[in-house]
Amino acid sequence: MAEDTSGVLEQFEDDAVYKQFLLDDFDAKSVACNAIQDLSISQHLSKLATGISLLDKELHSQVSAHYEDLLAQASGIETLEGALQTMCASIQNLQATSERLQSKIVEPYNKSWTQTAMLARLQQTCDMIRRMGRLFQIVKRLRLQLQGGTKEITKAAQSLSEADQLLEGVDLSGVEVAQDELAVLENARQELERQAERMLEKGTESQNQAQVGTALQVLFHLQLLQPRVLQLVRSTLERLRDSVQQALSVGSLDQQASAAFGNRGPGRAAMPVTGSSAAFRAALWTSMDRLVDSVCQACCQIQQLEQVLAKKKDPVTHVVFLQELQKSGHGDILRSFWLSLAEMLSDELAKAAAESTFLRQAFEGEYPKLLSLFNGLWKRLDQIEGQTPASSDGEPSGHFLSQDDFKLEDALCGTLAPLEKAYLSRSLSRLLDAVNVALSGSSHESRPSQDDLDGILRAISSELRVASVDGRLCRLVAKNVAQAVHQLAARCEQLAALEGADALQVNGPATHAQQCNAALLHLLHLFQTQMDSSLSGNSLESPEAASIVRTALKTVEAVIQGIVQPLLNAVSQSIEAIILTMHEEDFCTPAVDRMAAPDAPCSLYMRELQQFLSHCQTDFFSAWPPAPAVTQG
Structure with missing residues (x-):
């Protein structure tokens, strides 16, 4: 029988009219439209009637061949229908039970959630009230400490740090009763920051370790230690750059030389002295002497700053300030300062020599004198290092001349390398010229x-x-x-x-x-x-x-x-x-x-x-x- 069925399907697949009805995307409207367009409606109807007759015969034969199985399935459907009715009744009972449970649980849950939210808000309110109470105490103490001036500046900074920790994660911007205290904190922060920066600058310039230590302690409490220390180093470099540019300014040197030339006596007109005159050279080397003094003073200031950073500790965590800077890669302040200084000196000397022929001739012709100035700087720094005390942990601090991986003298020589090369070239020329001049008139018949x-x-x-x-x-x-x-x-x-x-x-x-x-x-x-x-x-x-x-x-x-x-x-x-x-x-x-x-x-x-x-x-x-x-x- 299956073979007969497959034969009918094959017959439908081979026929163009019947094949349309076997497609998955069969559309009756499109089939009808195609039949009308072909103008053979009667033939299509006859064809469809023949197909329907074939399908009826096939269905009749299938039912006749499998009537026992069909009866068994019909009785099974009745059994299944009874089971489904029983299941529907059970589901309805379960739904009624869940509705009764929901009515008993939802109301207590809503009450519990509301009370929990109220409790959380009460706790937040109590915490905020406690913080505000503590804040009022801190602000009151801070006002008294601010009146004490520089003597109480460290305690004031510590109080301000405590207030910052107290207000961390809390927004009191909408609390009117705390607005005055917040304003006091902001004003105190600005005032302490200003005083600490001024104290750090003055202490560094005067090399007063007590002032520097106090300023660093205040900046640490204000969480401004790293940016202000780096800012101080940068400002020191910029001041030195200005000093170098001033020392190498041809206009400034001309003024100094002209003043020295004009002071020789009354009635003498000041003449231009730019170039190789003795007055211009004297003014240049006087400026270079002052520049070396400024560089030495700046190195001493930065060295003292690093020493104080290595000594001072946070009174609470006992963390050394220098270690705090090391966490961000800025712990070697003196070394980075010297490298930046050497690079700056090299750039400025090269720039001045390129812009002024007089300066280039002076530096190349009297390079040993320039090198002697830098060697004097080296010796002065070495003497200062020998007087450097130990840090709080017993290790020497600020000793950058003795580090194996840091050769200050190499950096110094690198700064003067172009001038040294030019001087050596001139020196060789002078020596060879002396030999050539001495032997220029000599021959086999005449000896030097x-x-x-x-x-x-x-x-x-x-x-x-x-x-x-x-x-x-x-x-x-x-x-x-x-x-x-x-x-x-x-x-x-x-x-x-x-x-x-x-x-x-x-x-x-x-x-x-x-x-x-x-x-x-x-x-x-x-x-x-x-x-x-x-x-x-x-x-x-x-x-x-x-x-x-x-x-x-x-x-x-x-x-x-x-x-x-x-x-x-x-x-x-x-x-x-x-x-x-x-x-x-x-x-x-x-x-x-x-x-x-x-x-x-x-x-x-x-x-x-x-x-x-x-x-x-x-x-x-x-x-x-x-x-x-x-x-x-």
Whole structure:
């Protein structure tokens, strides 16, 4: 039978008219409209009647085949209907019971909720009344403390902090009875904040730790410790920036120099002095002295501020103020201040040097003087650090010069690095110019004079003496001196006559080339001797600098040895040739007894050897200086 049913369905699916009725989105209106548009209504009706007949036959056959199952399902439906009626009755009973329970519970619940809300509001009201009562007491006490002035300022700040904690999470803006007290608190806050800031500034400027500690305590209670401390550091940096700009202002320096120039006597007109005049330079270095004093004073102030922060504690929680700043990453105040200061100085010096040629020339030309000022600043800070007391926990506070990871001197050198580079370049140029000028007129026929050598020595001595203000600068200048010594040695080696008959002949008197070589040896030996004497006088700041120069002097010794060695080789060859003539002597003749005849002649080659050695000593060796390279050669 299932096969018959499937056959009917397949027949419907294959037919275009019947297939429409099997679709899930079947729409009777659209099917009717399509039939009308096709103008074959009678055919469609006949087709539909045929389909209905097929479906009737199929339904009849299905009912006939399954009538027993259909009867069983019909009886089951009657049983199910009885069960549903029983369930509906039970549900109605349950609903009636729940309505009775609801009527008994809702009213007590509403009363309980109302009473609970009233109790909560009563508690809030009581809490607010207690807070207001406590607030009135605090405000009364605060008024008395404010009348006490600076002596009671810490207690007043503590009372204000207590009031803030009392009012935390409570809004009394709509309570009229508390408006006066709130106004008193706001006015007291502004007054205490103003007094604390003024006290902090004055205490820092005068380095009064008591005032600074009191101000920090007040700011801590007002919860303004971190912003005000950072603001003080920033304001100190800004004041120093203004001082630097004022010290490097060409207009201000001109006024100072003109005033000094104009005070020389009555009737003298003030002339412009900008540039390399002594008055302008004097005004510049006077301003730089004052600037270094200001920087030192500012560093001392910030150092003292950090010391007080490391000592002071909250009287309630016993937390050190510096630890409070460390929580937000601002605990190392002095270090960050110095790094910012070094960066600011570097920027301002570079800016001033770029804008003014006069300042750049002054700083580059007199860089050791500028470095000496900064070294003096370093020493003063080091002395102050040695007097720094320990913090409240026994650890030293504010010791930033001795931190392994923080090199103040490196930051200082970095500030002056561009000027140092320019000065070293000028220093090297001066040294090389001295060498080139001394040897400019020299040739194989003419050697440098003693005056030329003195010019080189004076230039070297001057550079080392000026650089002796700082060990590091002295080492760098010593490297420049080493380059100048190498240049001198190379030029002298080029001037020496080391080849040819004029330079290597040993039989006749000394030639002009050999005499020039001897004069060159004397000059090099004198240069080496005077340099050794100068280095042995311990006039240099750094032993390493002396070692650098001594190492360079070895090149001079090598040049001396290179000048004498060819002639010594020629002398050795001649001596060897004379000694070889001993084979031409007639040794068959009986020897003369020297004891019996002291004046008896010796062998011919011995007489020739004696004469040659005497000739070399007289004409060559006596003209050479007693340099180690000569005596050892």
